[in-house]
Amino acid sequence: MTERDTELLREHGLRVTQGRLAVLDQLERLPHADAESVHRALVAAGNDTSVQSVHNVLGDLAAAGLVRRFEPERSAARYERRIDDNHHHAVxxxxxxxxxxxxxxxxAPCLHxxxxxxxxxxxxxxTFVGICADCAQTAT
Structure with a gap:
């Protein structure tokens, strides 16, 4: 993973840093994560970083097209590594x-x-908004 991510960063004109590699790794593990969740996972993994640094890295990665940023209703911005297929989300x-x-x-573009x-x-x-299967089961 790290070698591939190193190449991706370079191909997109970004400097390879431990912070960027660590954030990419966490997004691989936590698809649809917000910056706070990524920060918590990094700290739990022993990385000494700030929430602001995570926001900065996510912004750089999104601007370079390496991650996708989306904003579900009433939620913080989320990030994911699944890009370039114009998929949608159910929340x-x-x-x-x-x-x-x-x-x-x-x-693409999936709609006309x-x-x-x-x-x-x-x-x-x-964005499809509804009730997930888990919540629907607990409601009955």
């Missing part, structure tokens, strides 16, 4: 669990909108 309104939903038409003349749609973000 549980009770527990906040986030699950991936594959592209509904099989190819009436965009303004001359505007080319590259991606579409859809």
């Amino acid at each position: 549980c309104a009770r527990c906040g669990k986030v699950e991936d939903v594959d592209c509904v038409v099989g190819e 909108a009436d965009a303004p003349p001359g505007f080319t749609v590259r991606t579409a973000e859809v």
Whole structure:
């Protein structure tokens, strides 16, 4: 993983740092994580870092296109390593669990909108909000 991540950082014009490698590693383990969750996991793994440093690294990685940033309703921004397939998300309104939903038409941008003349749609973000299977079971 580290060798691949080292190459990815370099390919995207980012300096290879322990902080960036550690954050990428945690996002591999914790898909859909927010900065606070990544920070807690890093500290638990013995990394001495601040929440602000994690925010900075996540911002750099998102700007470089190495991670995807999305904002579920009533939630902090989340980050994931699954990129370039224009998938969507299902968010549980009770527990906040986030699950991936594959592209509904099989190819990006997954939706066909009436965009303004001359505007080319590259991606579409859809968030399905409902109740996850676990929460539905505990409600009955």
